[in-house]
Amino acid sequence: MNFQRFPSPRPRPVRIALFLSILILAATPVLFTQAQEANHDTRSVMAQSEPVQAKPIPLGWKIVVVAMVAMGTGFALAFSLRAWRSANLFDRQYRFPAVTVVAFRLGGTKSGGCMSTIEFGGPSNENF
Amino acid sequence: MPRRLGMKCPSCQTIFSAPAPQCLKCKLTLHRLDIQFGAVPRYSRFVTDCSGRLSRRDIAELRRLLRLFNRKFPQSRFSVFVTNQLSTGTIGEYAFWLMNRARFGFAQAVGGDNYDLLLAIDAERSAAALIAGYGLETYITERDLERALAQAASGFHEGDFARGIRACVEVMISRMREVVKKLEETKTAEEMPATTSDSP
Numbered sequence: 509m510n511f512q513r514f515p516s517p518r519p520r521p522v523r524i525a526l527f528l529s530i531l532i533l534a535a536t537p538v539l540f541t542q543a544q545e546a547n548h549d550t551r552s553v554m555a556q557s558e559p560v561q562a563k564p565i566p567l568g569w570k571i572v573v574v575a576m577v578a579m580g581t582g583f584a585l586a587f588s589l590r591a592w593r594s595a596n597l598f599d600r601q602y603r604f605p606a607v608t609v610v611a612f613r614l615g616g617t618k619s620g621g622c623m624s625t626i627e628f629g630g631p632s633n634e635n636f
Numbered sequence: 637m638p639r640r641l642g643m644k645c646p647s648c649q650t651i652f653s654a655p656a657p658q659c660l661k662c663k664l665t666l667h668r669l670d671i672q673f674g675a676v677p678r679y680s681r682f683v684t685d686c687s688g689r690l691s692r693r694d695i696a697e698l699r700r701l702l703r704l705f706n707r708k709f710p711q712s713r714f715s716v717f718v719t720n721q722l723s724t725g726t727i728g729e730y731a732f733w734l735m736n737r738a739r740f741g742f743a744q745a746v747g748g749d750n751y752d753l754l755l756a757i758d759a760e761r762s763a764a765a766l767i768a769g770y771g772l773e774t775y776i777t778e779r780d781l782e783r784a785l786a787q788a789a790s791g792f793h794e795g796d797f798a799r800g801i802r803a804c805v806e807v808m809i810s811r812m813r814e815v816v817k818k819l820e821e822t823k824t825a826e827e828m829p830a831t832t833s834d835s836p
Contacts (some may be wrong), residue, residue, distance in 0.1 A: 599708065601707070601708060602708055602709050602812065602813055602817075603710065603711055603816065604709075604711060604712075604751060604772070604816060604819070605819060606749075607747075607748030607749075607770065608748060609748070610747045610770045611643065611654075611655035611770075612655055612747070612770075613643055613652075613655050613656055613657075614645070614646075614656070614658060614659065614664060614732075615658075615665045615666035615736075616666050616732065616735075616736040617736060617746045617747065618735055618736050618745065618746055618747075618752070618769050618770065619732065619735040619750065619752075619767055619768065619769045619770060619773075620643060620655075620770060620773065621643070621644060621646035621728075621732045621767065622767065622770075622772075622773035622776075622778060622781070623646060623731060623765050623767035623781060624765070624766050624781035624782040624784075624785050625728045625731075625763065625764065625765040626764050626782075626785045626786070626788075626789055626792075627761075627762055627763045628762050628763070628764065628789050628792040628793045629761070629793075
């Protein structure tokens with residue numbers, strides 16, 4: 509049971525969405541940098557050593573890698589979107605003004621019995 | 637505008653004009669209900685089903701809806717309690733007792749700080765009660781609660797408790813939203829002349 513006074517300011521889906529968004533944003537430049545550095549290093553090594561017959565990466569592998577990256581990004585984006593939407597971030601919260609005068613009744617500290625009841629067992633629902 | 641309600645006994649429905657420690661007619665008190673119902677039954681957060689009428693999927697979906705309700709109205713928690721073990725008393729008495737004795741909402745939410753709602757359903761006797769905390773009764777009338785239960789009735793009648801509960805929660809969401817918006821409009825209208833008179 510959660511007995512805290514107010515819920516935490518950022519619910520779990522929001523935190524997940526934020527984490528994924530940050531991860532995507534952070535990972536993208538790193539990947540590009542690594543790719544550039546790798547190319548640079550390869551060139552320098554190739555320049556130093558004797559010309560070696562470089563084995564080209566098969567086209568199929570390239571397609572698979574690109575497809576996997578695209579799928580991964582797609583899944584991450586879809587999951588983030590779902591988390592953002594379920595977090596209800598753009599919907600507003602509604603608060604009632606504080607109640608100062610309370611008419612305590614029948615010994616109840618939380619409710620005085622402001623209620624409505626129905627019986628729904630009969631053939632029709634006209635009991636209320 | 638905040639309003640005072642006519643106070644009704646949850647047991648005999650007698651209306652009393654002033655706060656009373658016990659019902660003037662049937663002498664009902666919370667202490668008497670403690671003796672009648674005994675120990676508080678086990679309950680879970682948001683939805684408790686002691687009758688087995690709700691499937692796991694229903695419970696999960698209802699929890700999601702009630703969590704959303706809690707996000708929209710952070711002061712308030714809507715809880716649902718379905719039972720079939722009510723041997724004595726009426727569903728009204730049981731709902732009143734459970735609302736006061738169980739801790740469905742925040743522990744400190746007592747008196748005017750209690751904006752909680754409890755929907756208690758007696759599946760065996762086909763009866764339901766929707767009860768509001770002291771904080772909400774200033775803004776929500778018994779008529780509003782009645783309307784929410786009326787929307788739920790067809791689902792309950794057909795044995796589809798999940799549908800009924802969902803309808804009831806949705807009616808309450810829309811009504812509470814309406815009330816808060818109206819209160820804000822009134823507040824803005826009251827502040828407007830002061831703002832315009834302040835400006836040069």
